[in-house]
Amino acid sequence: EERLNDCLARKRQIEASLDNLENQIFQYETSYLEDTLHSGNIARGFEGYLNPGRGDRKRARFGENERIFSMSSVMFSKA
Numbered sequence: 001e002e003r004l005n006d007c008l009a010r011k012r013q014i015e016a017s018l019d020n021l022e023n024q025i026f027q028y029e030t031s032y033l034e035d036t037l038h039s040g041n042i043a044r045g046f047e048g049y050l051n052p053g054r055g056d057r058k059r060a061r062f063g064e065n066e067r068i069f070s071m072s073s074v075m076f077s078k079a
Contacts, residue, residue: 037061041066043066
């Protein structure tokens with residue numbers, strides 16, 4: 001029983017660590033997508049960077065489907 005309790009405590013600790021890591025990834029990804037919104041990024045391509053005056057200014061926000069890193073997580077997808 002003590003071993004089971006130890007394992008369950010370790011599992012909760014690992015889950016909390018994973019949750020923290022995924023939140024950090026989400027925040028970094030948000031920052032990256034916002035900072036590169038008009039110049040180009042890995043989700044939209046780099047047309048805005050190659051042609052600075054022709055960036056797609058109509059799209060003032062990025063879509064959730066552009067979250068390549070967050071959406072690759074099974075845990076994030078469940079949330």
